[in-house]
Amino acid sequence: MTVTHIVSFQFKEGSSPSLVKNGLTHVFAVNFKDKEDRNYYALEDPVHLEFVKWSEDVVTHVLAIDYVDGDFGDHKL
Secondary structure (H helix, E strand, O other): OOOOOEEEEEEEEOOOHHHHHOOOOEEEEEEEOOHHHHHHHHHOOHHHHHHHHHHOOOOOOOOOOOOOOOOOOOOOO
């Protein structure tokens, strides 16, 4: 099976005290080429949707953060 819409994927145990304090113990970092690929993955990808359904019985808290590299909106750095 080829997953062409995912550029990179990492799964790690969280080590940030602020995350662990708030019950977030593990991190999935998924990178996409663009918003369209991210939206497909989040809203349509049958494998991802099945994983989400399965994980509801295992995972108690999920925090998803979406951003585009280099896009700071109206904010300048």
